[in-house]
Amino acid sequence: MSQPASTQICRYFASTGNCFYGNQCNFLHTRPTEDFPPLQTAKNAKAQIPCRNVTIHGYCKYKDKGCEYNHDIPVLPPQDTKPKPTIVEYLPTIQNLNHEYREPPAPENVVHAAVAAANSANPYYSQGGYESKKNGGFYVGESIQGLQYNQGSPNPASYAKAPFGKRRMNTFFMDEELRKTLLKKGQLTYQSLDQNDPRRKEIPSKVHNFHGLVPLDDQSKSSTSNSSANAFGYSTSLFKCFSSADGMPYVIRKIEGFRLANEAPLRMGESWKQINHPNIVKLYEIFISKDLGETNAVFFSYQYFPGSETLESKYVSSGLNSDPLPEDVIWSCILQLFSVIRHVHGMRLAVRCITPSKILVTSKNRFRVGGVAIHDVVNYDTTKSLNAHQMEDFIALGQIILFLCTRSSNAGYLPTNYSIGGMNTNVHKALENIGTIYSADLKNLAAFLLGKVPANYAASNGTYSAVDDLQQSLCSRLWAETENLSSQADFLEGELIKETENGRLFRILVRLGFINERPEFDMDPSWSETGDRYLLKLFRDYVFHQVYEDGSPVVDYAHVVECLNRLDAGMDEKVVLTSRDEQSVLVVSYKDLKRCVLESFGELTTKKQYPNPNHYHQGHYGYGR
Numbered sequence: 096m097s098q099p100a101s102t103q104i105c106r107y108f109a110s111t112g113n114c115f116y117g118n119q120c121n122f123l124h125t126r127p128t129e130d131f132p133p134l135q136t137a138k139n140a141k142a143q144i145p146c147r148n149v150t151i152h153g154y155c156k157y158k159d160k161g162c163e164y165n166h167d168i169p170v171l172p173p174q175d176t177k178p179k180p181t182i183v184e185y186l187p188t189i190q191n192l193n194h195e196y197r198e199p200p201a202p203e204n205v206v207h208a209a210v211a212a213a214n215s216a217n218p219y220y221s222q223g224g225y226e227s228k229k230n231g232g233f234y235v236g237e238s239i240q241g242l243q244y245n246q247g248s249p250n251p252a253s254y255a256k257a258p259f260g261k262r263r264m265n266t267f268f269m270d271e272e273l274r275k276t277l278l279k280k281g282q283l284t285y286q287s288l289d290q291n292d293p294r295r296k297e298i299p300s301k302v303h304n305f306h307g308l309v310p311l312d313d314q315s316k317s318s319t320s321n322s323s324a325n326a327f328g329y330s331t332s333l334f335k336c337f338s339s340a341d342g343m344p345y346v347i348r349k350i351e352g353f354r355l356a357n358e359a360p361l362r363m364g365e366s367w368k369q370i371n372h373p374n375i376v377k378l379y380e381i382f383i384s385k386d387l388g389e390t391n392a393v394f395f396s397y398q399y400f401p402g403s404e405t406l407e408s409k410y411v412s413s414g415l416n417s418d419p420l421p422e423d424v425i426w427s428c429i430l431q432l433f434s435v436i437r438h439v440h441g442m443r444l445a446v447r448c449i450t451p452s453k454i455l456v457t458s459k460n461r462f463r464v465g466g467v468a469i470h471d472v473v474n475y476d477t478t479k480s481l482n483a484h485q486m487e488d489f490i491a492l493g494q495i496i497l498f499l500c501t502r503s504s505n506a507g508y509l510p511t512n513y514s515i516g517g518m519n520t521n522v523h524k525a526l527e528n529i530g531t532i533y534s535a536d537l538k539n540l541a542a543f544l545l546g547k548v549p550a551n552y553a554a555s556n557g558t559y560s561a562v563d564d565l566q567q568s569l570c571s572r573l574w575a576e577t578e579n580l581s582s583q584a585d586f587l588e589g590e591l592i593k594e595t596e597n598g599r600l601f602r603i604l605v606r607l608g609f610i611n612e613r614p615e616f617d618m619d620p621s622w623s624e625t626g627d628r629y630l631l632k633l634f635r636d637y638v639f640h641q642v643y644e645d646g647s648p649v650v651d652y653a654h655v656v657e658c659l660n661r662l663d664a665g666m667d668e669k670v671v672l673t674s675r676d677e678q679s680v681l682v683v684s685y686k687d688l689k690r691c692v693l694e695s696f697g698e699l700t701t702k703k704q705y706p707n708p709n710h711y712h713q714g715h716y717g718y719g720r
Contacts, residue, residue: 103122103123104122104123105120105122105123105124106122107120108120108123108125141163141164142163142164142165143165144164144165145164145165145167146158146162146164146165146166147164148162149165149166149167266593267593267597267652267656268593268597269590269593269594270586270590273587273590276402276458279401279402280401280402281401283401283402284399284401286309287307287309288309298310298334298387299386301339301386302334302336302347302384302387302394303382303386303394304338304339304340305336305337305338305339305345305347305396306336306337306339307336308334308335308336308347308387309334309335309336310332310333310334311333311334311335311346312332312333313408326448326450326452326453326466327350327466327469327470327473327474328474329350329351329352329353329473330351330352331348331349331350331351332348332349332351332387333346333347333348333349334346334347334348334349335399343399344399344401345379345396345397345398345399346396346397346398347394347395347396347397348394348395348397348466348469349387349388349392349393349394350393350394350395350469350473351392353392355383355393359475360472360473360475361381361472363468363471363472363475364378364381364395364468364469364472365381366442366444366468367444367467367468368380369442370438370439370442370444370467372434372435372438372439373463374431374432374434374435374462374463374464375435375438375439375463375464375467376397376398376400376455376463376464376465376466376467377397378395378396378397378467379396379397379398380394380395380396381393381394381395381396381468381472382394382396393472393473395466395468395469395472397465400455400457400463402457403463404455404456405451405452405453405454405455405456406428406451406452406454406455406456406462406495406498406499407451407452407504409456410451410498410499410502411451411498411502411503411504417502419500419502419532419533420499420500420502422533422534422537423575424460424499425499425500425537426537426572426575426576427460427462427576427579428454428460428462428495428499429492429495429496429540429569429572430569430572430573430576431461431462432449432454432462432464432492432495433492433565435449435464436449436485436488436489436492436562437562439488440488440560440562443481444471444481445481445484445485445487445488446464446467446488446491447470447471447474447484447487447488448464448465448466448467448469448470449464449488449491449492449494449495450491450494451495451498451504453465453466454495459583460579480557482552482557482558482559482560483552483557485560486548486549486552486557486559486561489544489548489561489565490545490548490549492544493540493543493544493545493548494545496529496537496540496541496544497522497525497526497529497541497545500528500529500532500533500537500541501525501528501529522545526538526542526545536568536572540568540569543561543568544561548561599663600656600659600660600663603659603662603663603692604659606692606696607635607692609696609699610623610628610631610692610695610696610699611623611628611631611632611635612632613628616698616699617698627690627691627694628695630672630681630683630688630691631688631691631692631695633672633673633674633679633681634662634670634672634688636672636673636675637658637670637672637673638654638655638658638659639655641654658670661685662685662688662689662692663689664685665685665686665689665690666684666685666686667684667685667686668684668685669682669683669684669685670683670684670685670688
């Protein structure tokens with residue numbers, strides 16, 4: 096045996112214990128035990144490898160015929176014994192969807208060019224701005240990309256408490272109370288008179304440019320009550336209707352028994368059309384017509400707020416032990432009415448209709464003054480100055496405070512001709528009662544409006560205006576009102592976000608509904624079962640028709656939302672689609688599925704164009720055959 100030419104260990108001998116070079120090998124045929132595990136022969140090495148026949152088929156027919164691989168049956172991991180999920184109150188979260196899909200980053204020069212072009216008109220943008228801050232946290236150049244619409248945005252205003260990893264069902268939909276309110280308003284908007292209603296014979300089908308008239312007056316109240324007959328000095332009738340010009344709902348008020356002497360009152364009323372204020376029911380038109388009655392009458396058309404109530408009907412109480420209104424509600428009404436007075440007086444007009452029967456509560460703590468311009472037309476008075484009418488607006492605001500604090504129908508109609516230096520005895524009693532229930536600020540404000548404002552007006556020979564004094568006294572109350580309005584705006588914006596996302600998913604479902612299971616298209620009865628449409632059919636089953644092992648259906652809203660969001664985003668993630676007979680298994684990406692939806696829907700919309708909606712044909716059972 097010749098001596099090896101090298102002192103290095105032979106790698107073949109070290110691994111298998113054999114070397115096919117034999118004595119001709121130039122390396123050492125040895126294996127130190129302290130550095131290497133025991134030698135394995137080639138046969139022993141194969142015995143550690145699982146036989147692929149056992150892995151695939153469960154057995155090996157060569158086991159006793161010389162197969163040298165391991166024939167031990169592999170032990171499968173134990174199956175998950177957890178119960179299948181059920182939808183009771185919570186749903187799995189889908190918050191990780193945004194982290195699974197990212198567009199490939201654009202080259203650095205492309206990103207810089209895009210950012211520079213977008214900010215070319217921005218005077219505050221400079222080179223080395225957002226994209227140059229490589230370690231700046233939020234502004235990293237490599238992460239600049241478009242919005243990802245594969246997940247609905249949460250409501251930032253409020254987060255419902257839920258267990259970790261769960262999401263409440265109601266977070267997917269609009270608030271239940273808000274939904275009921277909107278549905279009720281929509282129902283009231285399109286409500287019509289019953290066929291058996293006796294008033295139907297007295298109402299014409301059309302008045303001026305308005306049709307579909309529905310009376311809104313409360314029939315249970317007498318026509319001679321203070322709130323209806325004495326508000327304008329004439330009897331009035333109120334109707335909800337629709338305009339033939341724009342199809343929008345309006346309210347028209349007819350003035351009974353009034354005759355115009357000249358056009359000056361109409362010109363005075365027309366000036367109210369230019370006033371737009373969030374707390375004023377907007378006036379749209381003043382017209383004269385005899386369609387509703389035997390003689391000509393004056394009509395006023397206003398914006399319609401379904402489901403609204405007057406201040407009198409909502410807060411008046413006939414009982415002696417009724418609970419007082421919360422003070423924050425009273426302050427909210429005062430601030431909104433003062434905003435109306437300040438705006439109208441700045442337009443060189445007077446409100447003249449701040450009474451409990453003409454102030455509407457259109458939503459929670461939202462007050463609007465209705466019936467504007469009617470006094471300026473039917474009670475046109477050239478002998479009384481504008482300052483006198485404006486002073487009466489402040490006195491009327493004080494009467495509203497008494498009405499809200501006492502919840503008495505008589506408090507809102509106390510006489511306004513207070514003597515200088517004195518006050519009506521009933522007003523004194525009402526103020527004393529207010530001081531025992533509410534804060535001193537509220538009592539002092541009512542006393543200022545009902546006592547000091549008329550006194551200052553008389554002392555200044557009719558030139559005094561209380562706007563500046565009231566602005567200073569009400570300034571501290573504006574903060575709470577602003578906070579409440581901001582909170583309400585955040586809540587409504589969050590609910591709008593939910594419906595925006597739901598509308599996006601609805602459009603996807605509509606397109607899938609037009610494509611799936613279509614009986615026939617372009618004389619091809621198998622159109623929906625071939626090509627791209629077959630993939631969409633399998634995807635529909637994947638989203639909605641999955642079952643558990645025992646055959647019970649999978650009803651998982653989060654799964655549906657997740658799949659539709661991924662489809663809308665066109666993600667590169669792949670999904671396994673299986674036919675119902677389990678003979679076809681297809682692996683396709685959401686990006687390809689989105690392409691199938693767009694192309695298939697494009698065929699339906701571009702194949703034939705119908706210029707006239709009457710050309711649409713609906714065959715037997717909805718099928719065009």
